[in-house]
Amino acid sequence: MESALYEWFVCNQQHTNISGELLKEKGNIFVRHLYPEAISFEFSNGWLEKFKQRHAIRSFRRFGESGSVDIEKIKASLPSIREELDKWAWKVIYNMDETGLFYRMQANNSFTTKQLEGRKQNKERITIVICCNGDGSDKLPLWIIGRVLKPSKVSLLVGIVNVVASWSIDVKPHTIKNCFKHCKIRTDCADDSEVTKELDEEDQRIVADLRNQIKELYYNNQMDMDVFLDHPNEQQIVYALTEE
Known part of the structure; x- marks a missing residue:
């Protein structure tokens, strides 16, 4: 056993x-x-x-992450890595790694005149980056990887509020039409009224479904779907230069 x-x-x-x-x-x-x-x-x-x-078994404390490395893959990759490194001088080969610095953590042992109770360690940490070249002639200053105090992210709720605010303003039909033109969604060769009249039954069903979905959003100043699909021809926005 x-x-x-x-x-x-x-x-x-x-x-x-x-x-x-x-x-x-x-x-x-x-x-x-x-x-x-x-x-x-x-x-x-x-x-x-x-x-x-x-069986000469002792207790050790594990440190770092080297135990997660696949040693066999490292040994197989070493020849190709050495071959590539031999093409360069050691002073132009840099190695960079990151590590955690628990800058507020105190030592485990302390000199005292009597036995004192332990205290919870402060594990606040920062991540530092260490970089140096192969011959040690260029030791770059330590870099600190920090965090943004107020991350500039848009939550789902903020996105919904912005969408509602954008469509609640008085959006003109020709504004939407110009946006479609710039995005190459539509061209000038199509007559809007003719396109709308030629809608088949499947298109009519899609339009009705879209109209019902817009009504369920309860927007202020809702745009009518007919106005959205059958907007008038845009007004001329580029004029020729005159002597004035």
Whole structure:
């Protein structure tokens, strides 16, 4: 049982944080599977300490994110990376990385005249960027990645209010027509009245559906759909230059 437990420990220690309670529980599972008729075994703290001593198991604190890197892929990519780097001098090759700085966090240990109670650590942090070239001759100043105090974003509610405000004003039909022309949606070769008269039954159904949806929005100063679709010819907006 102990050999199976140790083999499981070795296979999972790289990707899983294994605690003493987890080891005892896993040992209990191995006992039930390997010796179903055996009397239940008590995995005490004393057994755990002896198991750790027999297999040279110690407790370490994990730091950073290097454990999430696929070592095999890194080894396979190293030859091509070195080949590319050999084309350049070390002074023009830069490496940049970011890390967190807990600038308000105090040390874990402190000199005192008596035992004092602990306090909650202030985990306020900033993200700094470190950049340096290959031979260390150019160490760039630290960059700080900050946040905007008031992000300039438009929420859904603000967007709805802006849309309502835009369509509540007195929008002239020729204004919409000019917008359609500039956006290449329509051209001057089409006669608006003729296009509207030639609407088939499917188009009429779409227009009626659109009209009903606009009525449900409860806009002030609603534009009539007929005015929107059958607007008059635009007035001339560009005039020839005169001597005046």
